[in-house]
Amino acid sequence: MHTDAGLKKMLPANIEIRDYLAGLIKQSRLKQNERLPSERELVEQFKSTRITVRDALSKLESEGLIYRSNRRGWFVSPPRLEYDPSSRVNFYLLAEQQQRTPATELISQKRIKGPQAARTALAVAADEKLIELVRLRSLDGRPVLYEFIYLPESRFPELMKKDLEGSLTTLMQRDYNVEITHEDNRICVSAVYDQVADALSHINGAPCLEIRRIRYEGERKAVEFDIEHWVHSAIELRIPSH
Amino acid sequence: MHTDAGLKKMLPANIEIRDYLAGLIKQSRLKQNERLPSERELVEQFKSTRITVRDALSKLESEGLIYRSNRRGWFVSPPRLEYDPSSRVNFYLLAEQQQRTPATELISQKRIKGPQAARTALAVAADEKLIELVRLRSLDGRPVLYEFIYLPESRFPELMKKDLEGSLTTLMQRDYNVEITHEDNRICVSAVYDQVADALSHINGAPCLEIRRIRYEGERKAVEFDIEHWVHSAIELRIPSH
DNA sequence: TGCGCATTCTGGTCTAGACCAGAATAAGTG
DNA sequence: CACTTATTCTGGTCTAGACCAGAATGCGCA
CATH class of the missing domain: 1.10.10.10 (Winged helix-like DNA-binding domain superfamily/Winged helix DNA-binding domain)
Structure with missing residues (x-):
């Protein structure tokens, strides 16, 4: 200069x-x-x-x-998607409300032991397996969210045979009669690596917004554990409180 | 290598x-x-x-x-401070609950026009001035939060003569009879520059967690607008929902 | 002992290149 | 025309240094 x-x-x-x-x-x-x-x-x-x-x-x-x-x-960057994690609005509806075109790709579905964090959150027995879903979600063709979803197999028999690219909440409600009563979200800035970074078209170590969530039906029964990695520029969280 | x-x-x-x-x-x-x-x-x-x-x-x-x-x-980095923005727990109490030593430094206090975002949020008249407080908050001697607070002068006469390094919520409640009924938080990943970066001992452009908040007394009356810049590694948000 | 100053050490910024892998595109081929 | 291949262009990674400003430290002096 x-x-x-x-x-x-x-x-x-x-x-x-x-x-x-x-x-x-x-x-x-x-x-x-x-x-x-x-x-x-x-x-x-x-x-x-x-x-x-x-x-x-x-x-x-x-x-x-x-x-x-x-x-x-x-x-x-286009405007950020406004996202209220405590609302039960699903990704498709949310995107469309904000004039965006959503898409979901199911990357993998497995029966596995799963990470300790998921097992603890879901309080599953030592021998029970978890279902892991990995999904990539996009807005207007741009990948913005890479998510890991863990579910206790016992609560969701035959889940892997169903359509897993749509709204899970809807599916759980319709086919398994799950009524989410409350949830616990933890939000922090973190970084993406390896397959997450690749899928989001980022480099290893790029910052992201991470949301870890436990969903409950009834007072204590955890039925879902999620880890979401958001391209940070794609999202703004909105948390109203009363 | x-x-x-x-x-x-x-x-x-x-x-x-x-x-x-x-x-x-x-x-x-x-x-x-x-x-x-x-x-x-x-x-x-x-x-x-x-x-x-x-x-x-x-x-x-x-x-x-x-x-x-x-x-x-x-x-x-030490463990992240767990912070629930919707709880009314103030910074001091929060830090001490998690065995951390909090400190607050009042950087500046001014009567100003204020940024448009604050004026809009607070819905003040065109000629009314705002009080701007700038504070730096630390945990165990490490600066972690640089915050801008905007208040409508008319609602808080004589505010600038008071002790502004403690809990604002307590002060507002005690001296102005303010009862916060609800608030609106917006959270995103952003970056710090200039005096914010300096105060947080960061470089220009380093990522941070940004929280913008509007606090209301009564259904529609906004009484406080905040912009918080957190050192991202210092904090994890916890958002329970019911 | 306590203070001020010079030195050393730290990260912050920058130069001027290099090679690589994957994405996009142009060119060639059947 | 459709398909394959070669080329170009992009960012990703890296080398081997340089100078600067602020923080920490050690030293000499009062």
Whole structure:
């Protein structure tokens, strides 16, 4: 970067690049889901280096203004999906209420022992197996959520034969007569790795919003344990309280 | 990094370094709030470069396993504070319930017009001023929360003469007879800049957990608007629902 | 002993390249 | 035209340094 001879407070180059791109986005000179100039073009434009350019981009990513698609480029984030985890509105309805096109892909379904966290949450017997569902959910073609769902097999016989790409809540209610009475959500910022990162088109170690949830029918009977990994720029949680 | 001659799947160097440090932390070979080896020591140890080492460190930071203290080093994160924004438990009590030592510093207090978001949320008249409080809150000496609080001046006369480092909820209740009936929380992952980043000992653009909150007395009367910037590794939200 | 100053150490920022793997596209082929 | 293949373009990872500013520390002096 050129020196400013002290006219203005000298900003680090990565901040100047960030501010420039943030400006383009705020003025809608770059529209939602539009690709940003490539890193090498930005290097050229700012007479800088890829390290510095990528620094700026990763700041914008942290803010949620842009997102990456692995080896394809950087894109302007559309508005966040507003999501109230305590409401019983399912993903499809939620997306459509906000004029978005939802999609779900069932990645895998297994009968397994499952992770200790799930077994503890569901308070299953030592020999009981869990059903694990892994699903990838998208908005307007962009993957935004990778989720692991654990269910006690005993409560949901024949589950694996059913359609598992739609609303689980509906299915549980209709076919198993489950009425969720309350749930416990834990929310934190975490990071994605390996198959989760790949599926979300992120790099290993990219930050995400993680939601762990236990759903109960009746006072103490846990029937579902979820771990959700959200592309953080895709979501804003809304928690009303009374 | 040495090559593995295909014996195991070859991991990128930054992931190997991450895994090594994550291992030390999980085995408690590095204890909470302990400083990690300096970046240059890690470069030495892994025969790598600072770029790669910092890549690994920033992944660990995203996960919340470590946090940084500006130009002092990287430290192992203590357990996250469990925080239920809908409960009326104040920061002091919350911290002490979890065996942590809380502290609050009042950064500034002003009568100002305030940002548009605050004015809209509080639905104040065009000529009315807001009181802005800026506070930094710490746990065990580590800054974890930088918050902006906006209050309509008309509802809280003489507020600026009071002690503003303690629980605002208590003060509002005691001195102004405010009874909060409900609130609206919005939670997203964002980034910190400038004075917020400085105060939290972070770099510009580091990710944070952002909570925006409107508090109401009575059905529609908003009396408080907050923006909280949490060091993300310091907090886990807990949202029970009924 | 206590204070101020110089030194050392830390992360923060940056340069100027390199090679790789996967995605997208253009070109060639049947 | 449809399909395959080669090329180009993208970000992902990495090397080997550099200089800077702020934090911590050690030392000398009062």
